[in-house]
Amino acid sequence: MAIKLFIVDDHFMVIEGIHSLLQNENDIEWMGHAGNAASCLAFLHQQKPDVILMDVNLPDKSGIDLCKEVKERYPGIFIVGLSTYNQQSFIEKMMSNGASGYVIKNATQQELMEAIHTVVKGKQFLSFDAAVALRKPDTGHGMPVITRREKEVLELIADGMTNNEIAGKLFISSTTVDTHRKNLLTKFEAKNTASLIRIAAQLKII
Amino acid sequence: MAIKLFIVDDHFMVIEGIHSLLQNENDIEWMGHAGNAASCLAFLHQQKPDVILMDVNLPDKSGIDLCKEVKERYPGIFIVGLSTYNQQSFIEKMMSNGASGYVIKNATQQELMEAIHTVVKGKQFLSFDAAVALRKPDTGHGMPVITRREKEVLELIADGMTNNEIAGKLFISSTTVDTHRKNLLTKFEAKNTASLIRIAAQLKII
DNA sequence: CGGCTTATCCCTTAAAAACAGGATATTTTT
DNA sequence: AAAAATATCCTGTTTTTAAGGGATAAGCCG
Numbered sequence: 001m002a003i004k005l006f007i008v009d010d011h012f013m014v015i016e017g018i019h020s021l022l023q024n025e026n027d028i029e030w031m032g033h034a035g036n037a038a039s040c041l042a043f044l045h046q047q048k049p050d051v052i053l054m055d056v057n058l059p060d061k062s063g064i065d066l067c068k069e070v071k072e073r074y075p076g077i078f079i080v081g082l083s084t085y086n087q088q089s090f091i092e093k094m095m096s097n098g099a100s101g102y103v104i105k106n107a108t109q110q111e112l113m114e115a116i117h118t119v120v121k122g123k124q125f126l127s128f129d130a131a132v133a134l135r136k137p138d139t140g141h142g143m144p145v146i147t148r149r150e151k152e153v154l155e156l157i158a159d160g161m162t163n164n165e166i167a168g169k170l171f172i173s174s175t176t177v178d179t180h181r182k183n184l185l186t187k188f189e190a191k192n193t194a195s196l197i198r199i200a201a202q203l204k205i206i
Numbered sequence: 207m208a209i210k211l212f213i214v215d216d217h218f219m220v221i222e223g224i225h226s227l228l229q230n231e232n233d234i235e236w237m238g239h240a241g242n243a244a245s246c247l248a249f250l251h252q253q254k255p256d257v258i259l260m261d262v263n264l265p266d267k268s269g270i271d272l273c274k275e276v277k278e279r280y281p282g283i284f285i286v287g288l289s290t291y292n293q294q295s296f297i298e299k300m301m302s303n304g305a306s307g308y309v310i311k312n313a314t315q316q317e318l319m320e321a322i323h324t325v326v327k328g329k330q331f332l333s334f335d336a337a338v339a340l341r342k343p344d345t346g347h348g349m350p351v352i353t354r355r356e357k358e359v360l361e362l363i364a365d366g367m368t369n370n371e372i373a374g375k376l377f378i379s380s381t382t383v384d385t386h387r388k389n390l391l392t393k394f395e396a397k398n399t400a401s402l403i404r405i406a407a408q409l410k411i412i
Numbered sequence: 413c414g415g416c417t418t419a420t421c422c423c424t425t426a427a428a429a430a431c432a433g434g435a436t437a438t439t440t441t442t
Numbered sequence: 443a444a445a446a447a448t449a450t451c452c453t454g455t456t457t458t459t460a461a462g463g464g465a466t467a468a469g470c471c472g
Contacts, residue, residue, distance in 0.1 A: 011290065011311040017223025035312070084217065084290060105217040106241070147448060160401030162428065176450050178429080183448095185430085192458090193429075194399050195366030201407030353418065368458070382420050388461075398428085398460075417470075422463105429458070439448070 002029040003120050006049035008040045008066070009033065009082065010059050014105060018053065021109045028116065035059070037066040044074060051116050054099070056083040056090050064093045071098030078119040091126070101125035144187040151205070153180040158197050158206045208235040209326050212255035214246040214272070215239065215288060216265050220311060224259065227315045234322065241265070243272040250280060257322050260305070262289040262296050270299045277304030284325040297332070307331035350393040359386040364403050364412045 005028050009015050015033045022028050031049050034040035037060045040052075052070065056063040067079050080101040081094035091102050100119035103112060107127045118125035146154070156166045163181070167174035181193075190196035200206045211234050215221050221239045228234045237255050240246035243266045246258075258276065262269040273285050286307040287300035297308050306325035309318060313333045324331035352360070362372045369387070373380035387399075396402035406412045 011220075012314060013223035013227070013311045014217075014219050015223070016226050017219035017221070020222050020226030021219070105219045108218060109222075149449065157400050158404040160397035160404075162398075164428090172449085173451055175452060179450080181429085182431080191366035192368075194363050194403050197400050197403040198364040198366075198407055198412060201404055206404060355419065370458095378419085379421055381422060384459080385420080385422095387459085391460080413472105415471090418468085420467080421465080424462085425460100427458100427460075429456100431454100431456075433452100433454085435450100435452075437448100437450075439446100441446070442444085 002027050003051055003116060004029045004031050004049040005051050005053065005116065006031045006040075006043065006047075007033040007053045008035075008037070008058065008063070009053070009055040010035045010057075011055070014055070014082075018112070021112060025113065037061045037063075037069075040066065041069070044070065044077075048074065049077060050120055051078045051080060053080050053082050053103075053116075056081055056094065064090070064097055067094055067099050068097040078122070080115050080119055080125070095124075101127075103127040104129045146184065146187055146205075150180050150184055150187075153177060154184055154196075154200060155206055157181065157184075157193065158200065208233050209257055209322060210235045210237050210255040211257050211259065211322065212237045212246075212249065212253075213239040213259045214241075214243070214264065214269070215259070215261040216241045216263075217261070220261075220288075224318070227318060231319065243267045243269075243275075246272065247275070250276065250283075254280065255283060256326055257284045257286060259286050259288050259309075259322075262287055262300065270296070270303055273300055273305050274303040284328075286321050286325055286331070301330075307333075309333040310335045352390065352393055356386050356390055356393075359383060360390055360402075360406060361412055363387065363390075363399065364406065 005022070007015055007018060019030060019033075022030065031047060032043070034043055037058050040054075054063045054067060054070075058066065063081065067081070070077060070079060078100045079094075079098065080103055081091065081099045082103055082105060083090055084105050094102055100122075101115045101124060103115050103125075104127050107115075107129075111127050115125040115127065152170065153166060156169065161169070163174045163177045166177045170177070184190070185192070185196055188196050188199050190199055197206070211228070213221055213224060218241075225236060225239075228236065237253060238249070240249055243264050246260075260269045260273060260276075264272065269287065273287070276283060276285060284306045285300075285304065286309055287297065287305045288309055288311060289296055290311050300308055306328075307321045307330060309321050309331075310333050313321075313335075317333050321331040321333065358376065359372060362375065367375070369380045369383045372383045376383070390396075391398070391402055394402050394405050396405055403412070
């Protein structure tokens with residue numbers, strides 16, 4: 001029986017690329033694609049693929065969150081993370097949110113096929129680059145784990161808002177904002193706001 | 207005569223996607239692809255395409271630098287920037303380094319074809335998303351002209367140093383550092399240090 | 413030369429942020 | 443159900459920054 005495959009990626013060219021790579025594979029049934037998390041969930045409401053190739057970065061929500069959501073609702077579907085970067089932290093998060101595999105976008109056709117065939121059997125698959133990224137000891141400059149609220153505050157700080165303005169916007173006390181700020185500085189090992197924003201910008205968090 | 211096309215992108219799937227999109231176009235001659243800047247330059251040593259689709263992010267050097275280099279050596283080749291993100295700073299830099307067009311990776315086949323046909327005539331082409339990104343934040347996305355000293359100070363601020371530390375490092379008074387800081391805030395139209403660093407980071411100045 | 417830019421220096425004051433302690437309630441995970 | 447993480451709030455003190463005002467010397471360019 002052919003493996004039913006669905007793709008979530010907001011880049012038309014990537015979808016086209018994967019489609020092209022797989023069109024001659026007899027045991028893959030191309031079910032279609034979604035450009036964002038919402039239409040992916042809408043599709044899954046109607047139909048159930050065996051494997052989803054899921055981009056880590058989506059316009060409406062992160063693939064990491066979507067992965068968790070899909071796995072909770074449809075544990076039978078296997079998910080392969082797909083990313084431009086072999087960021088260790090992304091890989092780790094995807095896998096711990098229920099993904100069965102992870103493939104970098106410069107993977108070869110062979111790797112992609114191997115990934116699909118491996119995860120559909122319930123096993124895990126990491127593409128070569130992803131496995132290398134995971135193995136190398138954390139260089140310390142890994143992305144800190146920050147909470148949703150902390151990220152919100154971080155973005156508002158980067159927008160140049162003061163603690164009081166942020167407090168007003170989020171309907172919380174300014175002392176709370178200050179605490180989040182304190183925690184952000186600790187987590188990013190930043191000395192002050194300036195270095196915090198720089199580090200966050202370099203990690204593409206803002 | 208068919209338009210000779212070459213692609214520089216480190217993502218196999220994107221190359222495959224573009225190849226697939228263009229394989230039925232009779233007036234496009236697919237010359238091949240390079241996965242990094244070095245092999246692109248090596249290829250150009252041998253052959254001369256009419257148009258190059260060039261990813262902004264390459265493993266060995268930025269597409270922005272490569273664009274400049276290629277245009278200096280081969281002014282007759284037209285370059286279309288290619289990127290995952292519609293970052294206005296990227297678009298601006300590519301265009302000012304000699305690119306004739308800019309296309310986001312989620313562009314449609316129509317947009318891509320239009321881009322190639324437009325630039326080969328010597329005209330400019332911006333994909334819809336890129337044009338929107340360029341026009342939207344009209345309020346100060348042009349890169350400010352800063353002096354050497356100001357850039358020095360900016361970098362030290364981003365490193366998390368205080369005015370006094372910077373003063374000590376540069377052998378100047380801390381009030382001077384403060385003045386530079388003041389001027390930076392004015393030039394970047396930033397409200398405070400946080401937004402200053404964010405803007406500078408996004409413009410790749412730090 | 414004369415005007416312009418740059419780099420340097422100084423003052424004041426109010427606001428903001430950093431820092432150092434703490435506490436409590438709600439989720440989430442185990 | 444217990445433990446851990448998260449989000450919320452508090453009271454202080456000290457340091458830093460923002461933003462306003464000005465001033466002088468050196469170098470560059472037409």
